[in-house]
Amino acid sequence: MISDPVFYLYAVPAVFLVGLSKGGLGGAMALIGVPLMALAISPVQAAAIMLPILILMDIISLWIWRRHNEATTLRIMLPGAALGILIAWLTAAWVTEDAIRLIVGGVALIFSAQYFWRRYQDRRADRTVPTGPRPHRPLYGAFCGTLAGFTSFVSHAGGPPYQLYTLPLRHEPKAFIGASVRFFAVVNALKVVPYFALGEFDATNLKTAAVLLPLAVGATVLGAVVVRRIRAEHFYPLMYAMVLVTAFKLIYDGLGGL
Template sequence: MSALLIDPWFYAVAVPAVILVGLTKGGVGGFGLIGVPLMALAISPVQAAAILLPILVVMDIVSLWTWRGQDDRKTLVDMLPGALVGIGIGWATAAFVTADVVRFIVGAVTIAFVGRWLYVTYRHGLSHVSKPNRPLAAFWGTIAGFTSFVAHVGGPPFQVYTMPLRMDPKVLTATGVVFFAIVNAIKLVPYFALGQFDAANLTASAVLMPFAPLSTLAGAWIVRRMRPEVFYPFTYATIALVAVKLLWDGVVSLL
């Protein structure tokens, strides 16, 4: 038996990580970005990402069923082609680009994004809505695909484009669910090709798997009961906290 499967410290960080990712998959805030860094307290970030990916796919299946028929198809059509390009770039540069560099960049961009939201809210109030923009959607879709492949942190780039559109929280959640379900399914191929799915990692994924559907359904239950005036400030606040964590992790690793 792999030493990982009998290590209590691994479960102490992995179980909360899976639960937080599941809540996010259900639509609650941005806590899912803590998943890999939290598991990296016990194992390497690369191994943590490999263990989480099959769990993410199961969460995606649960989320697709939970939020079926509520997504915004135009946003998906505008963003998904870019996401495929981003995954390809991530695969091609896997040997050169580290997850720590990606976390630093994503953290910095996301903090700027939250700062812009605070400024716009101060000038125009919470009711300000941005218009759909296909070139911007393709750009941020590419960034989301790339950062999702390298470090499972595709959420902030996706939200940089979609949050200002001020969709209904249920529509925004459902759109994100479909987007990342497709992205994660495609990522399985390059992850397998890079040799990340060995017996130890897949066994660890299977042991943690029962927490996936329960936490995802719990997140969906919470979002369905949140009003937009609560959902958006709460989500921006959690994104800001995660951005600070990503930025800090990146700075520490690069010093």
């Protein structure tokens, strides 16, 4: 187990924020775990420590949101996610995390900026901002699922590609979160075997993850309590704002690593 107290100064807030995200708040908080821990240890070790914690958070979130889902989203995106994980596993020795951060951050920036620009134009023209669900686009959904699986494997950063497809669908917030929880529970479970095969799990990392697990439980439940009280007209602007913050964070980190 890691005994350096400096590590826990970063790890405790990292796990707490990721737990809030897993509870349903999503956005930039989901991406901060590995970068925060990486201030004290290597990014590879940070990712290995986070994966068992993420899986426990997934189990709790699955129970909390068990009555809410949007099955069509999962049917469209999960096969692509499995393909993305396979591609990331096969190319793990060549693909840099910084390049992935820049690509995903750039796409997320354009995506969220478009939303706020259209919202601004609608309000100026005194038009009602669309609130109802929109139809699925299976090919685009499969592509975003593949990208989400790939980036999730590389640095647990599958949220932005997933939201690129799912946020514009404008499903009811609880259904949106229920589908998201199920999607990433499957994705994280699929990552276990490749992580073992790449040697990213050892006794030190697993024991360290075990110490942080109680905090993960409390933060996940707290996130669910908060998000259940948010109405749809507030939920989607909040989610888009968090994607925008996420985009700037990814771009900043990617440029800093070049």
